Amino acid sequence: MTKVLVLDTSALFGGFDVQLAEEPLYTVYEVLQEVKDEERKLKAELSIETKKLTILEPLKQSIQEIEKLAIETGDIGILSTADIKILALALDLREKGFNPKIVTDDYSIQNLAAKLGIEYQKIITVGIKEIFIWIKYCPACHKVYPMQAQIENCEVCGTKLKKKVGEKRALEE
Ligand SMILES: [Zn+2]
Numbered sequence: 001m002t003k004v005l006v007l008d009t010s011a012l013f014g015g016f017d018v019q020l021a022e023e024p025l026y027t028v029y030e031v032l033q034e035v036k037d038e039e040r041k042l043k044a045e046l047s048i049e050t051k052k053l054t055i056l057e058p059l060k061q062s063i064q065e066i067e068k069l070a071i072e073t074g075d076i077g078i079l080s081t082a083d084i085k086i087l088a089l090a091l092d093l094r095e096k097g098f099n100p101k102i103v104t105d106d107y108s109i110q111n112l113a114a115k116l117g118i119e120y121q122k123i124i125t126v127g128i129k130e131i132f133i134w135i136k137y138c139p140a141c142h143k144v145y146p147m148q149a150q151i152e153n154c155e156v157c158g159t160k161l162k163k164k165v166g167e168k169r170a171l172e173e
Contacts, residue, residue: 001099007053008086009034011103016123018047025053026100028089030082058088065091069115075108083109090118136161 007016007027013035018025025047032055035041047053066087070076086102087109093100101119104110113120136145138154139162145151153160 001097004093004098004100006086006090006093006100006102007031008102008104008106008109009080009082010105011123012044013037013040014105014123016103018043018053021052023101026056026089026093027053028058028082028085029055030080030085034080034082056089056092058085058092062088062091062095066112069112070108073111073115075112078108079112087112087116087118091116094118134163136163138162 003023005021005023005025007018007025009031012018012027012031032041032044035044044053048055063084066084067076070079070084083106086104090100090102090113099119101121102109102113103121103123104113105123110120110122134147136147136149136151137143138145138157138159140159141154141157143154143156145161147163151161
């Protein structure tokens with residue numbers, strides 16, 4: 001099943017970086033309408049253009065199912081239309097054979113998602129990205145070479161070089 005992320009307002013306009021996500025992203029029109037920040041709005045629009053982010057309208061029956069559940073749990077007064085539609089969209093996507101995960105910091109959405117058996121994740125603020133520096137090394141004499149060195153065998157002892165992660169460096173974005 002294809003993993004997809006469903007973004008609520010707190011995700012799309014909070015710390016979640018749509019450019020860095022590997023999964024296909026989905027949201028509803030109402031979430032976009034809640035945007036105040038121009039820069040984030042622009043980023044979202046760009047993601048829609050590049051088909052990274054897809055806007056879908058959930059089915060009426062899915063919306064009704066969420067509303068019914070929200071009445072039972074007492075979350076109905078807290079959830080906005082956008083919130084309800086995000087949950088309904090996740091239902092639709094699961095129905096279509098996807099494996100949806102809602103990205104949200106909203107407690108009521110998390111509560112209902114758990115009741116529906118839909119995965120959710122809290123927003124991880126992406127500011128630091130780890131990068132790996134690969135090196136070539138000689139397993140016999142342990143001499144280290146840069147990865148871009150155009151040699152296959154050790155210059156000292158002639159042993160075939162191997163590669164490994166030489167260091168892990170955290171990059172500030
Ligand atoms: Zn060597």
